[in-house]
Amino acid sequence: MKLYNTLTRTIEEFKPQNPDEVKIYTCGPTVYNFPHIGNYTSYIYWDLLIRTLKANGMTPKRVLNLTDVGHLTSDADDGEDKLEKGAKREGKTVWEIADYYSNYFLENYGKLNLTQPDIIARATDYINEDIKLVDTLTEKGYTYETSDGVYFDTSKFTAYPDFAKLDLDHLRAGARVDFNTEKRNVSDFALWKFIKPDEDHAMRWDYLGRPGYPGWHIECAAIIHEKLGETIDIHTGGIDHIPVHHTNEIAESECAFDKKMCNYWLHCNFITIDGEKISKSLGNTYTLEELDEKGFSPLDFKMWVLQGHFQGTRNFSFTDLQAAKARRLNWRNKAAESYQLGNIEKTDVEAKILEKLNENLNSPEAFSTIDTNELSFEDWKYVDELFGLKITEGIEETPDFIKNLIEEREEARIRKDFAIADDIRDQLAANNYYVKDTPTGPVWQFLA
Numbered sequence: 001m002k003l004y005n006t007l008t009r010t011i012e013e014f015k016p017q018n019p020d021e022v023k024i025y026t027c028g029p030t031v032y033n034f035p036h037i038g039n040y041t042s043y044i045y046w047d048l049l050i051r052t053l054k055a056n057g058m059t060p061k062r063v064l065n066l067t068d069v070g071h072l073t074s075d076a077d078d079g080e081d082k083l084e085k086g087a088k089r090e091g092k093t094v095w096e097i098a099d100y101y102s103n104y105f106l107e108n109y110g111k112l113n114l115t116q117p118d119i120i121a122r123a124t125d126y127i128n129e130d131i132k133l134v135d136t137l138t139e140k141g142y143t144y145e146t147s148d149g150v151y152f153d154t155s156k157f158t159a160y161p162d163f164a165k166l167d168l169d170h171l172r173a174g175a176r177v178d179f180n181t182e183k184r185n186v187s188d189f190a191l192w193k194f195i196k197p198d199e200d201h202a203m204r205w206d207y208l209g210r211p212g213y214p215g216w217h218i219e220c221a222a223i224i225h226e227k228l229g230e231t232i233d234i235h236t237g238g239i240d241h242i243p244v245h246h247t248n249e250i251a252e253s254e255c256a257f258d259k260k261m262c263n264y265w266l267h268c269n270f271i272t273i274d275g276e277k278i279s280k281s282l283g284n285t286y287t288l289e290e291l292d293e294k295g296f297s298p299l300d301f302k303m304w305v306l307q308g309h310f311q312g313t314r315n316f317s318f319t320d321l322q323a324a325k326a327r328r329l330n331w332r333n334k335a336a337e338s339y340q341l342g343n344i345e346k347t348d349v350e351a352k353i354l355e356k357l358n359e360n361l362n363s364p365e366a367f368s369t370i371d372t373n374e375l376s377f378e379d380w381k382y383v384d385e386l387f388g389l390k391i392t393e394g395i396e397e398t399p400d401f402i403k404n405l406i407e408e409r410e411e412a413r414i415r416k417d418f419a420i421a422d423d424i425r426d427q428l429a430a431n432n433y434y435v436k437d438t439p440t441g442p443v444w445q446f447l448a
């Protein structure tokens with residue numbers, strides 16, 4: 001199985017340290033608001049990754065975190081805390097906000113039929129581990145204190161620019177005028193922030209004799225170390241994480257533990273909507289509920305996402321979503337037909353589909369293979385294992401009354417009682433079925 005590794009910028013053969021326990025970490029959402037459809041795309045691709053590993057006989061051990069504390073609105077350790085902002089907006093406590101949006105996210109995670117991570121780690125449950133990690137970095141001389149926090153001195157880690165191929169001179173030249181003058185280097189980042197006496201910040205923990213809260217990156221480094229150990233196999237995230245968040249996670253982890261943090265880094269690209277960036281001001285921040293209201297299920301959206309490659313730039317439009325929905329319906333009906341007629345022999349099509357996924361998770365090509373081959377019902381079940389699109393759902397459990405209606409319609413047609421046949425067709429339609437006549441007799445199909 002081959003994967004594109006951001007670390008080496010090449011497609012590499014994937015070699016886990018132990019195939020029976022492939023250690024995977026996924027940076028999860030900041031739980032302060034309703035995610036838009038762009039926020040879900042990466043989790044859909046990482047679900048495909050997990051399913052592909054399993055299809056290759058490996059056993060993943062996967063951790064997903066929920067950032068329920070201290071993630072600032074800017075990557076540069078300033079701006080408002082997202083959770084505090086959510087609490088003000090809704091007149092709730094930060095804890096209520098975190099709880100509500102964590103549950104909301106996990107509910108939608110289920111609706112997209114994404115494989116449950118083995119461990120879901122809430123950042124607020126790992127504050128002691130964060131503090132221990134900051135202490136270790138301080139003992140090793142990587143940190144310094146300013147009036148507003150404990151910072152990581154990036155000049156002490158010579159490999160700092162390597163992961164994101166950062167041009168630090170360029171960064172320095174482009175630094176803002178109001179650049180935090182207490183920072184030694186423009187790329188230095190907060191490991192821990194102090195809360196000023198007049199500052200309104202509900203989430204707080206004591207460290208170094210005063211109240212404060214962790215910087216964003218430390219939670220991932222601490223959770224990974226606690227739950228998965230020193231070197232993990234795969235770390236996933238969005239491409240926006242490369243220059244700051246993941247670069248800083250690597251600095252924290254590798255300086256504290258003197259071990260390579262992770263062997264393979266996977267990053268998924270961003271989607272645009274009608275050619276535009278997704279943003280509140282453009283009014284295109286669709287949620288899954290909004291798609292549902294327009295007649296598209298979470299699984300139709302998942303189908304659309306998987307029609308593209310995780311590294312490609314994707315443009316979302318309702319026309320394309322409509323096409324994805326139609327393609328999924330077509331697959332469900334092909335599966336229903338092969339189940340009822342049992343007329344398709346098993347071939348090597350499953351191996352052919354997996355082969356495409358083993359080429360750096362090439363889901364669009366895997367989909368073409370599905371379209372251009374005849375699949376038995378068993379093969380369609382395999383498709384469901386690989387993509388979790390619920391193609392075969394409801395097929396084996398067709399209610400008896402539907403089967404009876406189809407038989408009655410056949411009989412009515414034979415005796416040329418078209419009024420009855422039409423009436424039965426309407427009854428079937430009311431239950432989301434129709435009858436398709438094939439050379440081997442009638443089969444039921446899903447209407448939508």
Ligand code: AMP
Nearest residue numbers: 038039041237238239240269270271278
């Ligand atoms: P945000 O809460 O806006 O920081 O988004 C959380 C994460 O969702 C980001 O760090 C990205 O990795 C991902 N994300 C945001 N917008 C998009 C998009 N348009 N397409 C794909 N992923 C996105």
Ligand code: ZN
Nearest residue numbers: 027028220245
């Ligand atoms: Zn992270």
